[in-house]
Amino acid sequence: MGIFQKPASRGRFAVVIPTYNHGGRVAQVAEESLKLTFPVFVVDDGSTDSTQAVLSNIKGVRLLRHSRNRGKGAALMTGFAEASKVADWVITIDADGQHNPKDALKMIQGIPENDRPVIVGMRRGMEGKSVPWTSRFGRKFSNFWVWLSGGPAVEDSQSGFRIYPVPEVMSLNVLSRRFQFEVEVLVKARWKRMRVIEVPVGVNYAEGAERISHFRPMVDFLRNSSTFARLIFQRIVRRPAS
Numbered sequence: 001m002g003i004f005q006k007p008a009s010r011g012r013f014a015v016v017i018p019t020y021n022h023g024g025r026v027a028q029v030a031e032e033s034l035k036l037t038f039p040v041f042v043v044d045d046g047s048t049d050s051t052q053a054v055l056s057n058i059k060g061v062r063l064l065r066h067s068r069n070r071g072k073g074a075a076l077m078t079g080f081a082e083a084s085k086v087a088d089w090v091i092t093i094d095a096d097g098q099h100n101p102k103d104a105l106k107m108i109q110g111i112p113e114n115d116r117p118v119i120v121g122m123r124r125g126m127e128g129k130s131v132p133w134t135s136r137f138g139r140k141f142s143n144f145w146v147w148l149s150g151g152p153a154v155e156d157s158q159s160g161f162r163i164y165p166v167p168e169v170m171s172l173n174v175l176s177r178r179f180q181f182e183v184e185v186l187v188k189a190r191w192k193r194m195r196v197i198e199v200p201v202g203v204n205y206a207e208g209a210e211r212i213s214h215f216r217p218m219v220d221f222l223r224n225s226s227t228f229a230r231l232i233f234q235r236i237v238r239r240p241a242s
Contacts, residue, residue: 010111011088013163014039015104016079018072019095023050026095027058033093033101034060039086042095043075072160073174073181084166094160098123103201107163110199116168117195118186120154121161123203142183142224149231151187152196158182161201168194180227187231 015033019026019042026042033040041062044051046069055063064078076092083090089111091104099121107119142157151157160182172188174181186196 010108010113012086013089013091013108014041014083014087015091015093015101016076016083017042017093017095018045018075018079018160019043019047019051020045020069020072020075021047021049021051022095023047023054025097026051027054029093029095029097029099029101030055030058030061034058036091036101036104038091039083041079041083043079045069045071045075071178071181073177073179076181077170077177080164080166080170084170088166090164090166090169092160092162092164098204099161100202100204103161104163106201107161107199110197111163112195112197115195116165117197118165118169118189119163120156120186120196120198121159121201122154122156122198123159123161124200125203125205145224145228146183146186149187149228150235151183151190151231154186154196154198156198157186159201165194168192175230176227178223180223183224184227184231191235 015036015038017026017029017033017040030040030042039062040060041064042055044055044063044065046066052065055061062082064082066075066078080090091107093099093101103121107121110119111117139156139158143154146157147153169185169189172185172192174184174188176184189196
């Protein structure tokens with residue numbers, strides 16, 4: 001028995017950690033995730049640093065690798081495909097150390113009985129001085145456009161700490177394969193009448209702590225804008241259920 005006994009009706013869980021050049025942080029994230037006693041898949045999205053070597057020394061991690069960088073969404077889809085062989089739900093955790101994997105237990109408790117929602121770890125403490133301005137602005141920008149695209153009204157649409165019902169999410173036809181995957185999946189889940197539930201979790205943005213982010217303000221702003229424009233157009237043309 002693990003440290004958390006999940007109700008049988010909720011099924012089996014696995015962890016997927018997408019990573020790209022997080023060699024200094026991903027090992028700790030993986031090791032803490034293993035303590036959940038669920039299968040842990042780490043998807044190395046074409047890293048060029050020490051990521052692969054570091055992970056190869058961690059017993060119990062199931063390491064997947066892209067030969068080149070394909071984007072966070074592509075890494076998640078690779079992880080989902082493998083995790084679906086052993087699990088009904090996937091817990092996704094970012095590799096940069098901002099999340100505490102044990103908070104996943106609170107998120108599991110937030111899953112209603114006999115329901116298959118998307119659970120989003122709503123990060124508390126995102127207004128602190130140590131939080132990058134790009135993260136603060138990006139979250140508010142994204143929240144508004146997710147709602148305008150016909151998605152749920154949420155407080156943290158950019159959180160990468162989530163629980164997904166695997167078969168349902170893999171059938172949503174999400175087209176984005178980079179950071180935009182996570183906002184598109186919320187919108188399309190809402191279109192399919194899947195519930196999106198936020199559960200408060202902590203966040204680690206300690207002042208002075210090393211943090212590797214691959215967010216590029218101009219490039220990703222344009223990609224986000226393109227994704228939301230496409231979703232709004234699809235919403236108007238197809239008029240999914242509200």
